[in-house]
Amino acid sequence: MITLTDVHKSFGNNHVLRGVTLHVPKGQSMVIIGGSGTGKSVTIKSVLGLVEPDKGQIEVDGRDVHQGDRDAFLARFGMLFQGGALFDSLPVWQNVAFRLLRGALKRPRPEAREIAIEKLRRVGLKPETADLFPAELSGGMQKRVGLARAIAAEPEIIFFDEPTTGLDPIMSGVINELIREIVTEMGATTMTITHDMTSVRTIADRVAMLHDGVIQWEGPIGEMDAADDPYLQQFIHGRAEGPIEAVR
């Protein structure tokens, strides 16, 4: 459903993506792993058109993402940003219900609020949180509000950028379950970036590892442990020794 072909992106002299080719099938959960700063966030942002690739093609449902109606295109997506990216001028519930308060999916305010509170409950937040402002929440709570906002309009395609960083182990478990449910029950197609191997094993149908600007390894989760790619093995076992240099 989502296909990236030979995608390149540089920031000045920093050649971040150097030919990323990746296919995410419909209704599957793709997890992207890879070292910090390898361009995982840039990869999913380029699918959404937030980052303009220098070269290469990105297609969703066989159609180039730069063509056609952008509003209709974006309406199919939900995105959890790495930093949460909550609107700090709006209370939590209006953040979650943002899409439901304006535009094509607009509903009456009380109804939008109810949906927001229900989504907050699903990410483990109490209804009282609804009227707080993002600045009044802890980092982990902000992350979960961002998650609630990403799933609020029940989009077909959802991107999660590090959904469990900053959460305690129990809450991480809850969020991993939630993402899995969204894929199996709602049939959504998802791309998740994570450094947490427990998340990888719970969430993923397929795993892709980004290294040196290309997809180093890609395959079903079941084949990950047996794969003989040295980069992949070093990464999933968190070894300091190996082909990936850790600058010290």
Place this chain on the structure above:
Amino acid sequence: MSAVLSPLAALGRTVLAILAYVGRIALFAIEAVSHLLRPPFYWREFGNALIQIGWLSLPVVGMTALFTGGALALQIYDGGARFQAEFAVPSIVAIGMVRELGPVLGGLMVAARVASSIAAEIGTMKVTEQIDALVTLSTHPMKYLTVPRMVAATLAVPVLVGVGDSIGIFGGYLVGVNRLDFNAAAYLKNTVDFLELWDVVSGLIKGAVFGFIVAICGCFFGMNSGRGAQGVGRATKAAVVAASVMILAANYMLTEVFFAA
């Protein structure tokens, strides 16, 4: 030779850079206006912007006008005394306030207060990915952030200028009656008799243009903010400087146009 030319070259580069900025701001303004003409219009954001830009700027603009009106009365009395023209104080205070000082000082105060806060707010939204988040939520940042502020400032600043004009004239009146021994009724009559409608209207038109400049500069520099806190700081500074200089330049040009008319 090069010792002579290099400062000139530096000057030339600066001028070119400024012109390039003015061009980019102009394109940004055109884009903003074109978005105003296409739905949707975000009324709630517009209401918030009106309160932020208009209502909450009233104290600052009012104080500025009050003190300026008072000082103006003293200066004109002093200057007028040199050719026995003290009687002109009320009308010159009124004309000076309404045509020039009200809009310019009001505009500059709004630039300091509003352009900075708009640039800082939008700049922070940019660096914390809130602008990206808006886009992914199918909301155009130009329509959601720029257009409401632009319309609110263009409508609110003339009103602020109008209020500031009255307060400034009142400041002159207070000084005139209490310090310069003018007769209260005569001061007021003198003010009203010599003030023409066009004096007031031309000042209000200036106010609208200045409000537009303030909002556009705040939004432009916010949207183009660099990364991190430093980027936001720079954007804020640039917004206030650009808005102030453009207000003064626009003031001169508008005055020429009104003068010729």
